[in-house]
Amino acid sequence: MSATVPDSPIIHFLPYQKAWIADQSRFKIGMFTRRGGKTFGSCGEIVDDCIKAEIDRRKVRWTILSRSEGTAKEALEDALKPMTRAYYAVVSGLARQGQPRFVEDEFHVPAHAKEMRQGGQTFLVDVPEARYRTQEVHFPGGSRVVALSASPDAARGFGGNLLLDEFAFHADSRRIWGSAYPVAARGGHRIRVISTPNGKGNKFYELMTAEKEGRIWSRHHIDIYEAVRQGLDVNVDELRAGMADQDAWAQEFELAWLDEASSWLDYDLISACESNSAGIPEHYMGGLCFVGVDIAARNDLFVIWVLELVGEVLVTREIIARKRINFAEQDRLLDEVMKRYRVVRCRMDQTGMGEKPVEDAKRRHGEDRVEGVLFTPAAKLDMATTLKESMQDRKTRIPAGDPVLRADLHSVKSQVGLTGIRRLVADRDSDGHADRFWAQALAVLAGSDGAFVVPRVDVIERRGMNFFGAGGGERRWTDRAPVDLGDDADDRWRHEVWS
Known part of the structure; x- marks a missing residue:
């Protein structure tokens, strides 16, 4: 913990969270139990760093790549917002420089062609445009924190210090790492990686276990028993009973790397x-x-x-x-x-x-x-x-x-x-x-067989959200006369439904 903010009833960190914040290694990775407050502790370091920059009249930038838009918003609402306000409440003189702003914005990636290599051949693939909602904290001195869902586009689009939150659960974690690491590593920025385990088939497992990276990475390991020993207020027996699965309990709370060889769905x-x-x-x-x-x-x-x-x-x-x-x-x-x-x-x-x-x-x-x-x-x-x-x-x-x-x-x-x-x-x-x-x-x-008959229903109209999310907005559906769509059901239905 830095000297910026003393431990107080307003901001309370557990010992292992304080140890994480105090560790100022450039490359830092932590494997923490589920329900252990890993995102809260990591956001504590980020806000603390921004507060120090405000006091020193410097600017810092942090990017948080989360597993989804929802978890990015949770990081803002449950950690970044209350923690920033708490720091401003206990650090004298900060408020005179202005108040931080909490902003919801959008990151746009235009349509583009991407070069792909496969089987010794190189070809171009058209990538449609995408939009990612961002959750941001703007400090009056110019420091900024941006949280958004993880993707290779997002990893390339933002610089500064980097936090990969629940990295083992990021879809396509290796591509995200391949895009994020060069951007963050440039200019001496810091990289933080936190997660619970999620099998062995992802980049988090490689970073956490590879021996050659052991000299580079500062590693933290807190399972449920150590977290409780250090003050985490949970009932271990209730948690285990609620999980109702020994393998899942071993991975999510005891931080075991499960052998996926026999699992049908890893x-x-x-x-x-x-x-x-x-x-x-x-x-x-x-x-x-x-x-x-x-x-x-x-x-x-x-x-x-x-x-x-x-x-x-x-x-x-x-x-x-x-x-x-x-x-x-x-x-x-x-x-x-x-x-x-x-x-x-x-x-x-x-x-x-x-x-x-x-x-x-x-x-x-x-x-x-x-x-x-x-x-x-x-x-x-x-x-x-x-x-x-x-x-x-x-x-x-x-x-x-x-x-x-x-x-x-x-x-x-x-x-x-x-x-x-x-x-x-x-x-x-x-x-x-x-x-x-x-x-x-x-x-x-x-849903795997092609031929079926569409049931007859009353004509209705209803709105629904765009499932694919990146484009945002709403689509309108109006039921029409039922027909037998036959073997081409998927394509014909798609042409009829979407307007």
């Missing part, structure tokens, strides 16, 4: 498909929907997963998960989903006690829309493969920031038996392990 792949716009029913645009239903048995979860087709991407609109509900309640929940969304196909788990729910759903909603799937080993492998390929192609979006969902999707393992036949296994315990996985797999499978 954490890197799961993170790459996460979106802050997914999983919110109010963002439904009125498009065609595909539904997967995992029938509950005993203490398992009953799960309905709703996907909306947006362009060529299947976007999660709603996940309904209920434990210990009867068949009548399951039927009611499915009926409500079929009414709320333009469901063109619903795939249901027909295994065991699923026979009657599937039969009843076909009677209520039509055999052309509802189909049962028997969970044979071959069928499960086919569904899981379809889901994995959709995620690898970035054709699926799932809700961001849900550790229970991430643990469920990660829980399915691939094993090869003595006969050489591959099978998928998961611990199906009372916490609903893998029920969400199979509901999503059923929904993606429902």
Whole structure:
């Protein structure tokens, strides 16, 4: 901690946060437990540096690259804003120089051609324009902090000191690093990298573990037990019980590097498909929907997963998960989903006690829309493969920031038996392990076939947000006469819907 601001009731840092702030190494990386306040401590260093610059009549610049627009805004609202105001409240003389301003702005990247190399060949790829919302703090003396979602464009577009927040969860972390490092390293700027682990397939893992970088990087490591020992006020037993997954607990809180070799969906792949716009029913645009239903048995979860087709991407609109509900309640929940969304196909788990729910759903909603799937080993492998390929192609979006969902999707393992036949296994315990996985797999499978009939609905008009985000704005959808779109459903629907 610098001498600028004494520890006070207004600004309280835990010992490991103070150690992070006091460490003024040029290259610094920290692996911190979830819920440990790593972003708060890192923003403490940034604000402290800006305050010192204000007092010394200097200018400094910091760029924070977060995993999403939402987390960038959280950094501003939960850390940068209150901390800046607190510093101005306790440091005498600062207010006479003026007050800092908190600004929401936009960073625009025009359309351009990008050179790509593949297989010894070089070719140009057209890159559409993009807009990124920024959260900024402007100090009266000219210092500035800019927080925005991470991308190679953003990494190249901003100079000064750099903080990569939750870097292990950045999509395409290696390209972001390749763009950010040269810009930040130029001119002697400082680089800070913080995150919890997210498997071994990302740049954060390489930076945190590579021996040759050990002489360059100052490394900090605070797991949940050390954080609690130093004063973090959380109940470890409650956190562990709430996580309901030993692997996820080991990674998120004990900072273990999980072996992803047997995981069907590794954490890197799961993170790459996460979106802050997914999983919110109010963002439904009125498009065609595909539904997967995992029938509950005993203490398992009953799960309905709703996907909306947006362009060529299947976007999660709603996940309904209920434990210990009867068949009548399951039927009611499915009926409500079929009414709320333009469901063109619903795939249901027909295994065991699923026979009657599937039969009843076909009677209520039509055999052309509802189909049962028997969970044979071959069928499960086919569904899981379809889901994995959709995620690898970035054709699926799932809700961001849900550790229970991430643990469920990660829980399915691939094993090869003595006969050489591959099978998928998961611990199906009372916490609903893998029920969400199979509901999503059923929904993606429902959306993978080309031919379907658009259901007839009343003519309505509604507004929805632009899922792709970078362009901003709204799009208007008006339902028209239903038609059989056949094999070219995706393209014809896209031409009809978007105006």
